[in-house]
Amino acid sequence: MDITGNLSLVGYGLATIGPAIAVGLIFAAYINGVARQPEARPLLQPIAILGFALAEALAIFGLVLFFL
């Protein structure tokens, strides 16, 4: 069986591990915060989403480098 494709795909797969862990940690902290203090939820939600977006930016840079 022939395997065709690009090795940079594997590289991009590895590169997503970091942001994946980061996103997991951010939402774990968010869930912890809401569990301890449910009324803080509207305050925490945009912060969690912003942090998620910033961590995800690293994966997006990886995607750009894959296309280069």
Place this chain on the structure above:
Amino acid sequence: MILAPAAQLPMSSGEEFTAPGAEIFWAPLIGEGDWAITEQMVWGGISVILISIALVMLTRNVSIVPSKSQFLFEGFYNFARNSIARDMIGSKHFLRFVPLLFSLFTLILVNNWFGVLPPVMNPTFGRIGFPIAATLVVYVVYHWVGFKRYGFSGYFGHMIPEGLPGWIKPIIFPLELITYFITRPLTLALRLFGNMFAGHILIVLFVSAAAYFLTQGVVFKVLAVPTFLMAAVMWMFEALIQALQAYVFTLLAASYIAGALAEDH
């Protein structure tokens, strides 16, 4: 309208399976090459017409005691107005950015959901031109309000966070310049594009793989069932991601505007 992905589905047992790639997004309707009118452009236009009609219908007969549809629409509007614009920009300046943020949110949400709605099944923002256009609007707006508020040199000075020791400012300044002028628009556009692109490819991959399994032997025909189920799961996951990405895009646009306006960081 979904001729391009459908044409790729293997129909007979002799065919090799080819995984869907970036070419499934290339769907020209009229013309060819760089100036072709693509399916996504048509759906983008239709989405604007649909949104306009829906919003005019919903706001035509507004009353103090809201009807059911008015109540639902007010909830949707208040989400963009209060949870995104007011919470990010602050109650002093947010009101003049509500039209922009609400239009962005509605447009991106409807166009993203086109990616999972059966007659369309094609996320408009999966073509890089659309996220770039939406980002360009946000880019011009947040720099414009920043320059207008702080003046030309004042805005550049405003980029450096307050309270830093003097020796570190020359190091921070280029980093902040890169953040404001390159990183922010780049990630804003590519986040939306990447999510729509990857999500759509994933759905097409599962569906085309299941269709390919159906043309093969008995074992593969059985395998097609979980593959179709997985496609359905991915479909629902995509609907969630698409709503989330519309929210994230608008939230980040609001936070960039807030960053350009803020008194201090």
